[in-house]
Amino acid sequence: MNEPDRSAALAALRQTLPDRSLLTDPDLMESYRIDRAMFCESGMPLAVVRARETAEVSAAMKIAHEFRIPVVPQGVRSGLAGAANAIDGCIVITVEAMDEVLHIDEANRYVVTQPGVLNANLARTVAEHDLFYPPDPSSKEFCSIGGNLSTNSGGLCCVKYGVTTDYVLALEVVLADGQVLRTGRTTVKGVAGYDLARLFVGAEGTLGIITEATLRLRAAAEKPRTLAATFTDANQAASAVSTIVKSGVVPSLLEFMDRTSVKVVNDEFQLGFDETVDAVILAQSDSGGAPGDAEIEEIARILRDADATDVIIADSAQEADALLAARREVLTAFETLGTTMVDDVCVPRNRLADLIDGIAKIAVDKDLTIGVVGHAGDGNFHPTVVFDNSDDDESRRAHEAFDEVMMLGLQLGGTITGEHGVGLLKRGPLESEVGELSLSIQRAIKQAIDPDGILNPGKVFDR
């Protein structure tokens, strides 16, 4: 392929887009080069298009298509797999400025939103109408709906309410040639043609740029009751989670923090946990009233039977909020300990103890700290390798540990990524998980929808 004519493309962008939507100054573009994944390559874009509306995304995409220039779609770059990282000479199209909630349909319980809206802002906006958008990544205050869609994000209340794709009714997507596709529907059922909307969800910007989403909402849940349980043995905590899952009680949140995680948030949030604590389980019920009480009591009973040292039901909303805030901040708090690599394995929910156990062995074997925190009720953990990046040997061991944790997840019947995506970080192991045939079908679909391969090339799949 001939090298594209980048200066002509840039001239076309300048001619077509309003000045405020186009950044070409290298200093300004610097912050658009990477997401929050560490150790992933990133290049310098030719230009950054800060689109204000679908028409601008479409116009930029048409120019990229005409000049065969790679496009990297971006939300707000909170991703953890490098999917939003710029490629040298690419056009970054960010939807961060498309941040309006467009319409709330109370009668049919859905919301139409632009993709740059932050997850927590969307949730707060619909809550004003007594409606509930459940998916709530820990990063909810600084991750966008567009990014959530592109990685099929989960979060803390997925254990009861499912993940992003479960809330998608319809999408507007700018395709590789700049055409604007509307797909899906506003009705709760429908089987007219292929489920294209759910194909774009989790595709990490390799099939199109999501410019609008119609998302299902639920009626507001009841005020949650929160419980925390401490264990002197993380394996017992993991087993207790499996018992809760099997019991049939469905908490609205069921989270796990290991010794390292507890220590780091204990120091930061003064939670008063004892030194002997090896793991903490947090659980919520949002069923309300007597059923909510019954659920929390049943969970407490299971945890006590599993030899929890302490089971505390939060007395106040403040107390509960402090616990939850601590949980949400763990990944950020790890960064105070050193350089971090955040993994994202998800295993069958009866293999949690095996996962915890296996990770502990890897940590010992590699002589490293691996903090383990996760959405225990989903079997989705974020083992985080903490290391000194200035130490070459430690860095090497850290990368090995990261890969071994992924492989452990696969061995336990799980997946290499529950909710962060493949991006650049996990392209290698992807084939180990899905197999050569699945990968060839995925590539065939990619080729069919983006024949020139200009949409986020090198992400998810090797080029």
Next chain:
Amino acid sequence: MNEPDRSAALAALRQTLPDRSLLTDPDLMESYRIDRAMFCESGMPLAVVRARETAEVSAAMKIAHEFRIPVVPQGVRSGLAGAANAIDGCIVITVEAMDEVLHIDEANRYVVTQPGVLNANLARTVAEHDLFYPPDPSSKEFCSIGGNLSTNSGGLCCVKYGVTTDYVLALEVVLADGQVLRTGRTTVKGVAGYDLARLFVGAEGTLGIITEATLRLRAAAEKPRTLAATFTDANQAASAVSTIVKSGVVPSLLEFMDRTSVKVVNDEFQLGFDETVDAVILAQSDSGGAPGDAEIEEIARILRDADATDVIIADSAQEADALLAARREVLTAFETLGTTMVDDVCVPRNRLADLIDGIAKIAVDKDLTIGVVGHAGDGNFHPTVVFDNSDDDESRRAHEAFDEVMMLGLQLGGTITGEHGVGLLKRGPLESEVGELSLSIQRAIKQAIDPDGILNPGKVFDR
């Protein structure tokens, strides 16, 4: 394209498959020609492969691929859109004999099943383990899981629990060249690569043949409480449904039957409804205990406020079962009145009254009976045109009415098919709903996955 060498293909099938898995006698093949949609064309197959295992599906598909012979995948032919209808000279591959539930994982709450298992059999099998497979089409006693997957079937409890695709974790699919793809996972979250599983769901056998499914299960629900309400004006009933949806109460079932439907089941099941009844609403709560009582009371209150003539909460399970059985049998009961064409529109849930009203106008305009029954809580209705097929003018008007009902659904912001699929019956209107661009993307995906176009050609899309 040259005409395929059908006699060589037949010889290859005979050589490859066990005798018991291959039917070539025209008399025996006759019953494999059509599903339950009326007025759809069907041809005579070259052979019917009654596969007992995936390897047989794969072997037959490889032969079809080698000789470029169209394949029509079939479940148990209970479909209502002609998707399973044979094509002249095709190979029918039916999975009806692959009818084993393979594995129930209680700890992780999923079931692995062959596709020929009947929906109700699957539900009963998992219920023995206190587990619950919610999607429950009215045809549950005579429709297969494979067919449910291929049309993304809904049912009566979707209003609370969602549709088939919401329960799909992993699939095994035989592809157009006979290769066996396993896609998806057993974990509850995952975003490693594209969501292929959900692309095969609802594809009506045009992308592959589903030979095994891993389906999510829920803990058994509580014993439901059932309510029936009668109205002297169907529009009031429809409005009441919209009010219930908006109230935030989520019943586990919310069904609607109009005058024609009530009359036909009243006669058959001796339900004792009055002549003046213009519509009946059935509702259930399976929340159990006090919350279930509260939900039923709240629904009853809304229905009374909407001028229901009578609101009866069932005293016994028998009474409730009789009501539900009547509802499930409506479509079959309509067949006693004449020839039927069953529609499947789904509209936003605040447009129910407009839909009922519009259908009544079409019925008057065409001088026909159109019975209306449906999953009101989802906005998904099955308006059924009843007519005398021996009367040419009436037949013409019936077909016109059928199409007008679909178009009315679209005008109200809905879809031409909520859960029956496109098949042969709705290929024409599909583009009106999804648009030319979406259709071109769908065709590109079809072309990528089935380049020779041998999988169920002419279904969903025109050839």
